[in-house]
Amino acid sequence: MPDRLAPLTEALLAAAQKAGAEAADAMAADGRAVSVDVRGGALEQAERAEGTEIGLRVLIGRRQACVSASDTSARTIAEMAERAVAMAREAPEDPTVGLADPAEVARIWNLSALDLADPAAEPGAAALEDDARRAEAAALAVRGISQCQAASASYSRQRIFLAASNGFAGGYTRTSRSTSAVAIAGEGLGMERDWAAESRTYQSDLPSPEEIGALAGRRAAERLGARKPKTGAWPVVYDERIASGLIGHLLAAINGASVVRGSSWLRDAMGAQVLPKGLSIFENPHRPRISSSRPFDAEGLATAPRDIVRDGVLKSWTLDLGTARKLGLRSTASATRGPSSPPSPSISNIALTQGDRSREQLLETMGTGLLVTAMIGSSVNPTTGDYSRGASGFWVENGQIAHPVNECTLAGNLRDMLMRITPANDARAHLSHVVPSLLVEGLTLAGE
Incomplete structure (x- = not known):
């Protein structure tokens, strides 16, 4: 992990302590993204974005506040910490707020096994435009396709680093390469639309633009003549x-945030059958080259595979530290967060x-x-x-x-x-x- 992000989190934590915070965690992220859109054989839009964002959460007793910025100067970091501490002193108390115990945080992980970053060179805008053009041409070549509403190709690379006053520090890099096409079949009121899109961590794993465009075209053409079915x-x-x-509706219902509010239709279903016997849902945050894989969660806890549903029976909620404390349980290391928000529980990779x-x-x-x-x-x-x-x-x-x-x-x-x-x-x-x-x-x- 390059040196740039770790020192930023160290500076944020030091500023928080100086401003009067009892505990704090900090996040620094930078990245770049390139996207190209083609329509009618011509370049429609090309975008490139680069930037760095920092976030700080401070805790005073059982009160917390979060602030973020895109300016990484020492002056801004000091002002962020002072503002966050002032906000935390006015925030309502929450008895479940707090960092992980130092004995619980992750210390060792294997980033190479997760393989989240493609070492290949970033594609140029011309290469992305060529992919989009090829996808569009393949869609238009399908019989019945009258136009391609959009064809796009993109690439992104993001690095994040997390650190906390409980001793946790760690980061990783992700890459993503995508191609998509939206095809329209027919004319006038009889037009039908469909799409195809693929995204991979490694560029070499991505299907060809021709495959993606042709699939979008076939899907749209197959929809010609659609009518209402029987009631x-x-x-x-x-x-x-x-x-x-x-399945996502089930995953949302077992999210700790919904469960603690009592707003989940599965709030009383722990240990009950929610799927037919023989069916299970398994979460594995360590699958290599998968976009949602992660070695640790946003609170510094080591992630691990777990059964969500086993043989049809619900076995686990999805919990961060806060929701786990509210329920009298242990976190499932499922916390996610952005620079401007506190942690909340979220699923990574699942398989039915x-x-x-x-x-x-x-x-x-x-x-x-x-x-x-x-x-x-x-x-x-x-x-x-x-x-x-x-x-x-x-x-x-x-x-x-x-x-x-x-x-x-x-x-x-x-x-x-x-x-x-x-x-x-x-x-x-x-x-x-x-x-x-x-x-x-x-x-x-x-x-x-």
């Missing part, structure tokens, strides 16, 4: 590219148990129903789990795709829905949320 109670298959959103059938075999099992490939809007009651979302996709008859559909609404209750899921075996391993296509029985479908 009724039908089984639904959530396509792999959106199925993680369904996969099934033994392909998506096509899942459709055959379903027989007649809806294959959902896109969700529109959201109305989910976080307290009751009542679920209503707009959707589009394909109507399935006798296990085969019959025609595209749009302008429909799916409704149900998440607790019931998740107990009736059947997974396929098509999850993509490079994603941070590895979730296959999911068959859900008995949803209410509002269409014609």
Whole structure:
């Protein structure tokens, strides 16, 4: 880790102590990002951003305050500390506020095993533009595509460093390379739109722009002639590219912030069955080359793999130190934060148990129903789990795709829905949320 960020956090902590803070933690981050957008064969937009941001959290008793800045001068750091201490003295008391015990913080980790930063040279704007042009051309080459709404390529590199007065100090670097395309098929009122996008930590792992553009084009062309489906109670298959959103509602419900507020539909479900037997959700923050991997959390605790759901039974909330203290439990090392905010709990990498059938075999099992490939809007009651979302996709008859559909609404209750899921075996391993296509029985479908 280069020397620039660590000294900034040291200076922030020293300034906090001088200003009267009893404890403090500091964050410094810098990065650069380049993005290029192409439309109609011409360069539409090119952006480059570089910057450094610093953040300081100070604690006085059981009161805390956070401040941040993009100026790293000694004068600004001193002013930040004085302002933060003044704010903390006026803040309300919270008995769960506090840094980790020094004996609990991470001391050793293996960044090379996580492999979060691509050592390859940063791509130039010309290379990114070429990728975007190639993706657009591939989309336009698909029969039925009338235009490419957008084609983009981007690269980013970010470094962060965290330090605290309890003795923790550590940092790491991340890189990301992405290509995307949005294609439009048809003309006038009959136009349909779809997209494809890929992102990887290593540039060499990214699929070719032609593959990404062609996929966007095929997806849009397949949607031509969409109409409303029949209203009724039908089984639904959530396509792999959106199925993680369904599991995401469960992950949101076990977030410690929701649980301590009593606003989670799973607030009383610890130790209860929330998925069918045989299905588990496993979190592993140490997967190499995955964007959400991390050696330690935002409070300096060592991250570790854990069972969230095992054999259908809920085993763990997602907790930072504050929510863990409120519940009388231990942190799951799930804290995240930005320079201007205190820690809060968040999931990293999860995987749902996969099934033994392909998506096509899942459709055959379903027989007649809806294959959902896109969700529109959201109305989910976080307290009751009542679920209503707009959707589009394909109507399935006798296990085969019959025609595209749009302008429909799916409704149900998440607790019931998740107990009736059947997974396929098509999850993509490079994603941070590895979730296959999911068959859900008995949803209410509002269409014609």
